Amino acid sequence: MIPRSLPRLGAIAVLSSVSVAGCTSATLGVTPGTILSTIIANIPASTTVSRGGTTTTTTSTSSRTSARAPIPDSPPPTAAASRVLRIGESYIGVKYVWGGNTPSEGFDCSGFTKYVFAKYGITLPRTSREQAHAGVAVPADFRYLRPGDIMLFAEPGQAISHVAIYAGDGRILHSSSSNGGVGYTDLNTGSEWFVAYFVAARRLL
Secondary structure, rough: OOOOOOOOOEEEEOOOOOOHHOHHHHOOOOOOHHHHHHHHHHOOOEEEEEEOOOOEEEEOOOOOOOOOOOOOOOOOOOHHHHHHHHHHHOOOOOOEEEOOOOOEEEOHHHHHHHHHHHOOOOOOOOOHHHOOOOOEEEOOOOOOOOOEEEEEEEEOOOOEEEEEEEEEEEEEEEEOOOOOOOEEEHHHHOHHEEEEHHHEEOOOO
């Protein structure tokens, strides 16, 4: 599934179930309340969001909209992170397949991260929502991310629906249907969905 565009000014953020890049929606991981609070802070000014029957209107302009500040540079990758990223890069071009676990059949988002980290000797659970519990928590803020961290994404009111490996300097390596498979996405040059709906990060290395 190609990520939907962000709500426009004055639009209503509809809390509907969605699977980003084919990763399964779920009810575990980050709670809907936490996700919604995060998203309210990251959507454009004057956007109305329905929450539990009440209406919240944001009044500040997020740095994560089209006018957001550039994503900060990352520290150099550690030897471990460089190795993981090289492993992941070796599968660039492998097709996207929902539920896919191997290069021969294709990967979905969590199948890709699970496979890549397994090649390095780190065992991850199968789904993105389960991977949200792996390793050590890192603030969902680009200033704290390091290459090799995994980033997790969720839309308002929904649980984790996508996972990617942070490559540093605003780039992610992932398997996405919007990419057609495994590849890099540069969050500095658009891809607002991934910036706005980045809700959690975990450090595995």
